[in-house]
Amino acid sequence: MSHALIWFRRDLRLDDNPALEAALRAGHAPIPVYIHAPDEEAPWAPGAATNAWLHRSLQALDADLRARGSRLIVRRGDSLSELEKLIAETRAEALHWNRLYEPASIARDTRIKQGLKSRGLTVESHNAALLVEPWTVQTGSGDPYRVFTPFWKNARTRLVAAAPPTAPARLPEPPVLLAGLGIEDLKLEPAPPEPRWDAGFWQHWQPGEAGAREMLDAFLDGAAHGYKEQRNYPDRIATSKLSPHLHFGEISPRQVVARVLGQVWPAAVQGDIDHFLSELGWREFSHHLLFHLPHTAQENLNPKFSEFRWAKPDPAHLAAWQRGRTGVPIVDAGMRELWHTGWMHNRVRMVVASFLTKNLRYHWKHGADWFWDTLVDADLANNTQGWQWTAGTGADAAPYFRIFSPIAQAQKFDPAGKYIRRWLPELATLPESALAAPWEQPDLVRRLAPGYPSRPIVDLKASREAALAAYSGPKSKPPPER
Template identity: 75%
Template sequence: MAHALVWFRRDLRLADNPALLAALDAGLAPVPVYIHAPEEESPWEPGAASRVWLDRSLRALDADLRARGSRLILRRGDSLAELERLVAETGAVSVYWNRLYEPACIARDRRVERALRALGLGAESHNAALLIEPWAVKTGQGEPYRVFTPFWRKARQTLVDVRPADAPVRLPAPPEGLASLEADGLGLRPPPGQPRWDRGFWSFWTPGEAGAQDLLEAFLDGAVHGYREQRNLPDRVGTSRLSPHLHFGEISPRQVVARLRGGEWPAELRQDVEHFLGELGWREFGHHLLFHFPHMAQENLDPRFRRFAWAEPDPALLAAWRRGRTGVPLVDAGMRELWATGWMHNRVRMVTASFLTKNLRYHWRHGAEWFWNTLVDADLANNSQGWQWSAGTGADAAPYFRIFSPPAQARKFDPRGAYIRRWLPELAGLPDEALAAPWEHAELCRRLAPDYPLRPIVDLKASREAALAAYSGAGAAASRR
């Protein structure tokens, strides 16, 4: 049986993996390959949190392959050069892979495809990451969508028959003697002798296909019930938490949709299910935007903000935001959750982003870069989309006058202070009424929370008014599209 290379990237699963299944359907013996080439994704090489997740995910994939008679071949270096070397070593006649949609990856994959075909090899790419290809949905005028609601209304019409494929039961072994690096050779973990800052992650996460499936089942059994309301409450598991598994392709959105649609949901839960499907749609929309507007990761999508008067960052204030020492409890709790777990609740992401871009009035790129390095679900499309939404600079962004009040958000969505107390233990002794805005209870805080800042690093009311004036002056008060 002739061989084919199956080039794994961020599709680290065996079920519903179109590239793997295409090689098998062609009657070829797949040789599973992962090539570590982060510099090819410049300027957005995977951040530190993504790297430690990738390390565990690759090990899990290798174990799953070995259980079926195969193994994962690990290489490091230029992708095309390594693929050509592997073709020579295995006699492979074709290379199969699943598409990535970031600008640098698209450019790289096109070069690889041309080069492989010039050598007379088969070269096929497939969609494993999205429900809808980014170019497949257009307005009536043939243009990309810039507003989510009409995009999703049209896109979801294509989700008529979603049937994900099962994983192969057995796979042929790669050729004997085929060299592979050890996972440690990829340099994904913190170097020996350095602090294992990710140690706390793994009580929250299990990277790999099995971990993704377990989390999906737990969501369907639990948090999907009441999802529409509970997704906003950071003190509980009210969301799916599937985002890192989706990013690394340990589960496909097709699998998630199939399980949601396959359930016999009572009438009172259908709105919850539809709301969650809409969240998957928001992920699709981010990739749609990045494909059509590849500058989105670096530049404001709304041209009115090209000359917006962002404040020059004060290194001390930026560091306080990153460390969760702003003196604003909901913001600080979110930033501490991020550092401890590699993840942050979505409601709190919006609050922390609003604080940075509107109260401090720092360019959203400062936040996007920090999230990129610290989130295990750091995804270029969704990270850029989310930050531009919060900053008011995106294609379908929050209105410029939407500036979250962290105390109001805390009182509404964490009324008993469970989330704040969990991540800010120095405030645990404060009564509930003091947790949202402890500076309003200064004497109490001096006695019961002496290690927490006595006042915020910026006056919330004054900074809100300054932001409104700056946004208005930039023309943001004009009617939006």
Template identity: 55%
Template structure:
């Protein structure tokens, strides 16, 4: 009888899990193992909101395994990651020794620090005589599989998507393997031992989320039953649930893009009125593009993708402005609504993400790294590839980026996408009774603004736009 370890990471599901399927097919017994080693992710260890999600996602995975008369085995890696006796490598070696496992199966991650760690683990285990197999579980295609005709990485989304789009229809998800013949370690840490939950009463608004594989499929069902039918017109309206809200489930691997596409196709297979699924699939393509960029350009979470932007004149870090931005007290209603939604729920509508990022990087001219770090700590869907791509896109320094001179006007944007102010009124109660246009620009009536208790704007939108354009012109001439 042979035993294999399935090393779970951000693939926290049982269905469409190629590492799990291969292990079950190739061995008599399987040990489902999670190794907790956040230090090995360097400065991009999971932020507070991600840790909250991870706690509940691990609990959900354990519940799923218990249906198969097993349980998730948890090991907290000892520090000393570069030696055989510590870190993830040491934890795996101890589990192998204790169980007699002859193989380790895992699904790939693409973050630079994790890639480096995984390569070291693989090399060491193979030197020990252990079979090691890795798989793609969370993308349609591995980042190195998509290339230009010149065999170069893509830098622009549209041709990347045209290439990727030809590959996805034939990909179907794998079934959950059954039976699962699970084995346990002699000792396993308790989930609470990982201390993932916040110590402050901060995540109480997160109860609108249901982390885990079941929660992911419930969210997808809601999307298929309603929002996908008017996705093109509804996805930019923050007051309604016009998007799938699957981003945290995708990040933690509770559901895969293969499963999403297959479920949507099956949902409408026998219906006469079938919505156009392409706009939504294209958004999943942007997620893949982010991972493509991170794989080929691993410095993008910290450095400008477009090096010409290195000469740009950012303002000195403004702690006061940054604090008001984080707290949703900028005096710009749509921005404050978004920042408060983020703090309360760990999530923010994508249209509003662009607006809050534009205000920070262009009107306030604070470096995009400051916003990237805040999102990393507060988003339940904080994903290194997509967070870096998104911030650099808005800042103007990234691949296929919005040009720097495209500066979002938050007033016209909120009038267009939140015309009756429903989103603002929900998250900015000071403006709940604002009449007409004042919900978008309360400073236009000084008397009302003073009575509302809402702060005046942190910056003059017109003047700061002109200053940003001047700074951009200066950087171009350097």
């Protein structure tokens, strides 16, 4: 039987894996391969939290392959060189992979496809990560969308309820003498003498395809009901938490949509389902923007902000934000949740981003870089779009005068203070009336929470006024809808 290499990247699953399906359909025996080449993704090589998740996700994929009679061949080095070696060692006739959409990956994959095709190898790439390819959704004039609503109105019509294919129960065994590294040889996890800063992650997450399926099941049975409103409250289990599983391709958006559309929902829940699907739409929109405007991972999308007066970061203030020591409880709770779990509730992401870009008036890239290193769902498209949206510099962005009040956000979306108390245990004994703005009751804080900052690192009112004054220069507005 002829062989085909299946080059796994961020498609770490066997169900609904178009590259695997294509090889089997062509009659090839698939050889699953993972090549560790983080430098090829520069300047956005995976961060530390991403690598910690990747270690466990690769282990889960290898276990799933072994349960079917196959195994994952792990290599490290230049991707093209390692693929050429594998082709020579296995006499493979074809190479299949699922597409990535980041600028560096597109350039690398294009070069590899052209080089290997010129030597007579069958090389095919497939869509495993998106509901719609970025180049297939266009405005009436043939341009990419820059506003979400018309983009999603167009893309939403393409969703299908048909269940995607599942993996076969058995897979052929790769050649016995085909050598590879152990996953542990990639040194993706923190190792002594480095502290196990990721230990808290695994109380909340199960990387791998099985963990992704369980997370989707739990969401559809529970938080999907009431999702539209409840998703705003960080103290509740009210979101899908599928983002890291989607990022690593442990589940596909097609699988999620098929489950959602294939289920009969009460009329009262339909608004929740539509809103959840629109959140998947934002993920698609982010990839659409990055594909068509790749410079936005580093630069403001809106050129009116090219001369904006960002403040020079104070290293002590930036560190206080990173470590959850700003003295603003809802901000600090979010940053502590991120550090402990590798994830942060979306409502709180907007609050901490607004604090950094508006109250501190630091360039959004300082926040994007920190999130990139600490999030287990550190997706370049989503991370870029999220930060530019809050900063007001991106497509479909929040208007420049929108500055999240961390006090109002805490009072509205964490009214009982459960979220703040969970992640800031030093404030656990404060009454609810003091949790949103403890500096307003200094005597109480000195007595009950002496270890917490006595006041915020920046005056919220004064910094808001300074931000409004600075932002009123560009007065950046999103382009008109097309």
